[in-house]
Amino acid sequence: MLQAIGLTKKYKDHTALNKLNLTIEAGEIYCLLGQNGAGKTTVINLFLGFTEATSGEARINGLVVKPNDPSVKKFLAYIPEVVMLYGNLNSMENLDFFSKIAGFTYTSQELEDFLLQVGLQPEAFYRPLGNYSKGMRQKVGIAIALAKNADVLLMDEPTSGLDPKATNEFTELVKSLGKQGKIVLMATHDIFNAVNVGTTIGIMRQGTLVHELSAADINANDLQKLYLETI
Numbered sequence: 001m002l003q004a005i006g007l008t009k010k011y012k013d014h015t016a017l018n019k020l021n022l023t024i025e026a027g028e029i030y031c032l033l034g035q036n037g038a039g040k041t042t043v044i045n046l047f048l049g050f051t052e053a054t055s056g057e058a059r060i061n062g063l064v065v066k067p068n069d070p071s072v073k074k075f076l077a078y079i080p081e082v083v084m085l086y087g088n089l090n091s092m093e094n095l096d097f098f099s100k101i102a103g104f105t106y107t108s109q110e111l112e113d114f115l116l117q118v119g120l121q122p123e124a125f126y127r128p129l130g131n132y133s134k135g136m137r138q139k140v141g142i143a144i145a146l147a148k149n150a151d152v153l154l155m156d157e158p159t160s161g162l163d164p165k166a167t168n169e170f171t172e173l174v175k176s177l178g179k180q181g182k183i184v185l186m187a188t189h190d191i192f193n194a195v196n197v198g199t200t201i202g203i204m205r206q207g208t209l210v211h212e213l214s215a216a217d218i219n220a221n222d223l224q225k226l227y228l229e230t231i
């Protein structure tokens, strides 16, 4: 479970995040919307331990996140806008490397199975990542999350810059993660994608979570209307 309890981040006198209360359960895909500077990345960075809370707590599976604390890191995988991988290594080598860092050693067959599971085309498995498309890198990033058995995937604008086909593939992949009981917290500007992939949608304004709704209760048009009224 992912929990924010009164989670607050201030930079000098600027409040980037104001008393966020949030609970995300296994199987939930929580999409955070909000205009530039609303505080979405701050939420993700606090869960990742990249930055320290001014007050309140970010908890993962009951453990309070503290900067540079490895005990919660094992539960987490981070999918940024551009997944950072070794461009001179192929996807099998990247997956093997990052799995081993997380304490897992897999056979070649098992590594290939993770890549197949995320929909990477087999002809790319042994090709250096340097010439992969953004969508292919995202898939390898998710394969790494699966290989390290992360319960929680934190995603910051993962579909930004993806073409519609790659976005659709990514959406289906994220839905399948939810069905496997993973927790996904995704910051996004893509309202259509949020309503399509999300189970829960939060709308932020100036550091405050203003709306939280079930994706089943709203369509993309109404969500866009609510979003524009909110920001």
Ligand SMILES: Nc1ncnc2c1ncn2[C@@H]1O[C@H](COP(=O)(O)OP(=O)(O)OP(=O)(O)O)[C@@H](O)[C@H]1O
Binding pocket: 011, 014, 015, 016, 034, 035, 036, 037, 038, 039, 040, 041, 042, 043, 187
């Ligand atoms: N290191 C920092 N120092 C000072 N202010 C910061 C820092 N990081 C973020 N902020 C401020 O905190 C606020 C929230 O920023 P954040 O990056 O969380 O927004 P966001 O919703 O992710 O925006 P975007 O959609 O542009 O990525 C902004 O006003 C931003 O300028």
